[in-house]
Amino acid sequence: MAELPTVPNHYRYCPRCGQSLSLRPDGGRQRATCEACGFIHFSTFSLGVGGIVVRDNKVLFIRRGQDPGKGRWTIPGGYVEQDEPFEEAVVRELFEETSVRTEVQGVLAARNSLSQRDSNVYIVFTLRDLGGGPECDGEEVDRAEFLAPHEFEALAELAPVSKYFAQMALETAAAPLTASEFAGQTSGYAYSMFDIAGFNPHALDLD
Numbered sequence: 001m002a003e004l005p006t007v008p009n010h011y012r013y014c015p016r017c018g019q020s021l022s023l024r025p026d027g028g029r030q031r032a033t034c035e036a037c038g039f040i041h042f043s044t045f046s047l048g049v050g051g052i053v054v055r056d057n058k059v060l061f062i063r064r065g066q067d068p069g070k071g072r073w074t075i076p077g078g079y080v081e082q083d084e085p086f087e088e089a090v091v092r093e094l095f096e097e098t099s100v101r102t103e104v105q106g107v108l109a110a111r112n113s114l115s116q117r118d119s120n121v122y123i124v125f126t127l128r129d130l131g132g133g134p135e136c137d138g139e140e141v142d143r144a145e146f147l148a149p150h151e152f153e154a155l156a157e158l159a160p161v162s163k164y165f166a167q168m169a170l171e172t173a174a175a176p177l178t179a180s181e182f183a184g185q186t187s188g189y190a191y192s193m194f195d196i197a198g199f200n201p202h203a204l205d206l207d
Helices: 086-098 160-171
Strands: 022-026 029-033 045-055 058-064 077-079 102-114 119-129 141-147 177-179 194-196
Touching: 045 086, 045 102, 045 160, 058 086, 058 160, 077 086, 086 102, 086 119, 086 141, 102 160
Parallel strands: 045 119
Antiparallel strands: 022 029, 045 058, 045 077, 058 141, 102 119, 102 177, 177 194
């Protein structure tokens, strides 16, 4: 029988009761498990968001003032809190980093990045510019500017994926995914979904 792969884990002790963890098979993987309270570490995930804002055919970028990535230009964004809808998180992060007020138009792209620390999902939104800014705190972010394509393409320290998203947004008439009109949610959990723009399920009804 083939040896089961081990789920990456940096816990040595149970985050629930403090006892030492040991490996045991569960669901086709070796997982860190607490024999005392039954805690099982399945995986570690994080969710990040980025926002594209266009003003006068220029895209909003920030320059990181702290590590990781100090000195690098990117689109603004950050991490989503556990109790926060991702479409609210991107508006909050944009305002915190640039003082630009926005509202979500739709989802432009999604990226999944794997590391030994976690699996990170990064959702890129297109945002409607409602004015304000750009201004920054001078610490976490030390520059915030709207840049034309020839300006951001000339930046030596521009994150390639941010350049890619900016180019995509400028060439795309509308975000491919927008807030869903789906009304069939049955769970009691907070729920938000973006799907194909303009989809009308009633158009599929047959006589």
